[in-house]
Amino acid sequence: MTPKDNVAPSLLRKQTGAVAWLIFNRPQVRNAMSSAMEEALAEAIREIAADRSVKAVIFTGARGDKPAFMAGADMGALAKATDPDEAIAIEREAEEVIVAIESLRVPTVAAMAGACVGQGALLASACDVRIAAPSLRFGFPIARTVGNCLSLMNYARMVAMLGSAAAKEMFFSARLLGADELLATNAIRAVAADDEIESKALEVAESLTRLAPLTLWATRQAFLRLRNHGVPADADDDLLSACYSSQDMQEAISAFLAKREPQWQGC
Numbered sequence: 001m002t003p004k005d006n007v008a009p010s011l012l013r014k015q016t017g018a019v020a021w022l023i024f025n026r027p028q029v030r031n032a033m034s035s036a037m038e039e040a041l042a043e044a045i046r047e048i049a050a051d052r053s054v055k056a057v058i059f060t061g062a063r064g065d066k067p068a069f070m071a072g073a074d075m076g077a078l079a080k081a082t083d084p085d086e087a088i089a090i091e092r093e094a095e096e097v098i099v100a101i102e103s104l105r106v107p108t109v110a111a112m113a114g115a116c117v118g119q120g121a122l123l124a125s126a127c128d129v130r131i132a133a134p135s136l137r138f139g140f141p142i143a144r145t146v147g148n149c150l151s152l153m154n155y156a157r158m159v160a161m162l163g164s165a166a167a168k169e170m171f172f173s174a175r176l177l178g179a180d181e182l183l184a185t186n187a188i189r190a191v192a193a194d195d196e197i198e199s200k201a202l203e204v205a206e207s208l209t210r211l212a213p214l215t216l217w218a219t220r221q222a223f224l225r226l227r228n229h230g231v232p233a234d235a236d237d238d239l240l241s242a243c244y245s246s247q248d249m250q251e252a253i254s255a256f257l258a259k260r261e262p263q264w265q266g267c
Helices: 035-050 075-079 084-103 119-125 152-162 164-173 179-184 194-209 213-228 237-244 247-258
Strands: 002-008 011-016 019-024 056-061 068-071 108-112 115-117 129-132 137-139
Touching (some): 011 035, 019 035, 056 119, 084 152, 108 119, 119 152, 152 164
Antiparallel strands (some): 002 011
């Protein structure tokens, strides 16, 4: 695998034959999404969409002291979401990147190891195929950490990936799921050792490049249309505003930064 170009310090791009790799590259913070990474990712996806040599895309995270796909969004950005408009803007900006991934004409693979939390879990859910390492910890522990909520579309993504009961249990338990649990729901195709996950992801991606591209494109778009049919536009502004602008969320962020338990008040 040889570098094609370095899109930005926080995001690396490589290409192996017809397979493009986008690598989240902030290992010092377990590849948490920053605004710079989000902008670089959006640009890289636009470039890949216009590159007819690319037949499949793999998303993965750079390994630091511990493996990580993406440990959510940068907490600094969430700390600034103190009013409803800012909260909704954060969700809508993140949604643009996820929709761009779902709109690619080529199949996508998520190679997940370590933390795959929050925005990382959403990006993985936007991919067509997921490969996991035993170190994977996947989910949204927001009911015990941040105190916010997801958009309706993102809840729909989790239901489509896990099924309604398993998705609700994940949120209500506020715990992270392991690779074996995701394999049991068919949310991932295979489990591979941490040092073998990239080769397994490449094997899967290359197998996808040998299938009929229009069939794969039409199928993924059909599934998206079926999922999106039941999600009204802008039907979640009140939910996002209530959570993001709450005293609880500000308390949770302060507690997270101070490494203490938040004191929930329900307001």
